[in-house]
Amino acid sequence: MSTCTIRNSSNVGEELDRISNLPEELIQNILVRLPSIDAAARTSVLSRRWRHFWTKLPSLSFQWDFEKPGAIIAALAAYSAPTLNRLAFSAVHVLELSTVAPWLEFASRRVAGNLTLNFSAALYQRQRLELPVCEKATSINLHVKHLRLPPAGSFTALVALTIVGARIQGGDFEAVCQPRCPRLRRLAVRSATLVEATDVSVRSNSLEWLVFIVQGVGRLEVAAPKLRYFRAAAKAAGDNVPQAEPGVSDVNITSPVLEDVAWYGEFDPRRHRFTEAGHRLRKLMVMDMTTAALMRRFYIVDELVLSFGISPGIKGYKTFLNATSMIAKCEVLEVQVTTRRHAFPSAVLHLLRKSVGVAKLLIRLPRMGNKSCMEGCPCSLPDSCNTDKIQLDSLEEVEILGFRGEFNQMKFINLLLDCHAPILKKVYVRIPKDVKSINRTKNKKIRSIIDGHPEIDVEFKLWS
Structure with missing residues (x-):
C-alpha cells in the first residue's frame, strides 16, 4: 500500500492512505478499464474501501472458464447495484444450456443497457439458446449458433438488436415486430440461417435501419414507414441456385422515406420491389x-x-x-x-x-x-x-x-x-x-x- 507521512507543527507522524482516499468516480473509472471482472474483484485487497466497489460497477464482462464453472454465478450473486449499463458473456468452449440459463435470468432482471452474448462455439449437442425477455435492455448483441427468440413478452426499451451466425426459426422474427418492440430502430441479422425455408415478415412503426443477410428465406416482407437504411442479399432466380447461397428470393420493402440502400446479388425488379419509395x-x-x-x-x-x-x-x-x-x-x-x-x-x-x-x-x-x-x-x-x-x-x-x-x-x-x-x-x-x-x-x-x-x-x- 502506498503511504506518505505528513508532519504537523508538533512533528507528530500521521499516515495518509492515498488509494483509499481516491474519489469514488476515479475508482470506478479505474475498475471499468480492467480486462475482466475477476481483475476488478481482486482489487479488493488494496483497500477496505475498495472491497465492494466492483459489485456496483455499471459494466460487467465475463469470459467463461470451464476450470472455474462457479465463478460467474458467484460474481453475479455478489453484484449489489439494482441495474447495470452493460453485461457481456463470452465463451470459446462448448457450454451446457444449464450453465447459461442463470446468466440469462440475471440479465433479464438487471440489464438496463447493452447485453452481449458471444458464444462462438455451439451449445452442447446443438441446444438452442432461448433469449429471455429483457424489458429494460436498450441494445442486444447475439453471436450464437442456435437461437430462439421468446414467443411472448415485450422488449419495451429495446432500440438495437444484432444477430450474427445463428440458426433461427422464421417465425421468431415476430418478436422484433410491433407491438413487442415498440422502440426498435436498428435490426441487423448477418450470416444467419433459417432452420426451415420459409417467408419472413418484419413490421415495425419504429424501425429505421435494417441489415438482412439470411439463408433459407423465400420471401422477405418489410413494412416500416420510418425505414431509411437498408442492406440485403438476394439470390438469383432459378432452380440451380445452391440453397447455401445467402439471400432471399423475393423482397418487398414498404417505406416512403428510404434513403440509403446497399444490395448484394442479383436485382430483379419483378421479384424485388420497393413500394412507396421514390x-x-x-x-x-x-x-x-x-x-x-x-x-x-x-x-x-x-x-x-x-x-x-x-x-x-x-x-x-x-x-x-x-x-x-x-x-x-x-x-x-x-x-x-x-x-x-x-x-x-x-x-x-x-x-x-x-x-x-x-x-x-x-x-x-x-x-x-x-x-x-x-x-x-x-x-x-x-x-x-x-x-x-x-x-x-x-x-x-x-x-x-x-x-x-x-x-x-x-x-x-x-x-x-x-x-x-x-x-x-x-x-x-x-x-x-x-x-x-x-x-x-x-x-x-x-x-x-x-x-x-x-x-x-x-x-x-x-x-x-
Whole structure:
C-alpha cells in the first residue's frame, strides 16, 4: 500500500492512505478499464474501501472458464447495484444450456443497457439458446449458433438488436415486430440461417435501419414507414441456385422515406420491389455486377458506390458494358472495380462516359501489373481509352487511393486528367503507408504529371 507521512507543527507522524482516499468516480473509472471482472474483484485487497466497489460497477464482462464453472454465478450473486449499463458473456468452449440459463435470468432482471452474448462455439449437442425477455435492455448483441427468440413478452426499451451466425426459426422474427418492440430502430441479422425455408415478415412503426443477410428465406416482407437504411442479399432466380447461397428470393420493402440502400446479388425488379419509395436516394451501393439494374429503379442519388468485379474473358467484359450502360445520376461517385486481367483505365473511363452530374470522384486503384487481356476484348481496343467524348462538366474534386507508382497507374491518372473537366481544381493522390519509398524515375514521372496540368492542383501524399 502506498503511504506518505505528513508532519504537523508538533512533528507528530500521521499516515495518509492515498488509494483509499481516491474519489469514488476515479475508482470506478479505474475498475471499468480492467480486462475482466475477476481483475476488478481482486482489487479488493488494496483497500477496505475498495472491497465492494466492483459489485456496483455499471459494466460487467465475463469470459467463461470451464476450470472455474462457479465463478460467474458467484460474481453475479455478489453484484449489489439494482441495474447495470452493460453485461457481456463470452465463451470459446462448448457450454451446457444449464450453465447459461442463470446468466440469462440475471440479465433479464438487471440489464438496463447493452447485453452481449458471444458464444462462438455451439451449445452442447446443438441446444438452442432461448433469449429471455429483457424489458429494460436498450441494445442486444447475439453471436450464437442456435437461437430462439421468446414467443411472448415485450422488449419495451429495446432500440438495437444484432444477430450474427445463428440458426433461427422464421417465425421468431415476430418478436422484433410491433407491438413487442415498440422502440426498435436498428435490426441487423448477418450470416444467419433459417432452420426451415420459409417467408419472413418484419413490421415495425419504429424501425429505421435494417441489415438482412439470411439463408433459407423465400420471401422477405418489410413494412416500416420510418425505414431509411437498408442492406440485403438476394439470390438469383432459378432452380440451380445452391440453397447455401445467402439471400432471399423475393423482397418487398414498404417505406416512403428510404434513403440509403446497399444490395448484394442479383436485382430483379419483378421479384424485388420497393413500394412507396421514390426514385432518389441519398446513397446507393451497387455491390455486384448483377445489382447494376438497381440503378434503373433509383436513378438519382447523392452518393453512388460501384464496388464489384468484372468476370474474365470477352464475355465477362461485354456483360460489364451492358450492365453499366446506364449509370445513376450522382454528385459523388466512388469506383472500386476489380478488373482481373481487363484494362482498368478502359473500365473506369467507360463508367465516366455514362456518368452525369459528378462533382466528386473517388477511385480506388488496384494492383495493375503488366499482364494484358486476351486479344479482341473490348477493354483493349484503342477507342476504349479515348477521352474526347468524356464530359465531366460538374467535376470539382478527385481523390485517388492506392497509388503505388506503377506505370499503368500513372498512365491512368494522365488519361483521367485529359478528360474534359473545366472546373476541376483539386486532385488528391493517396499513397498507402506500406509503400516505403518511390524511386527517382517514378518521382520524375510524378513531377511530369503535376507540371503537365498546371491549371489543376495535383497533390501526391502518403495516406495517414
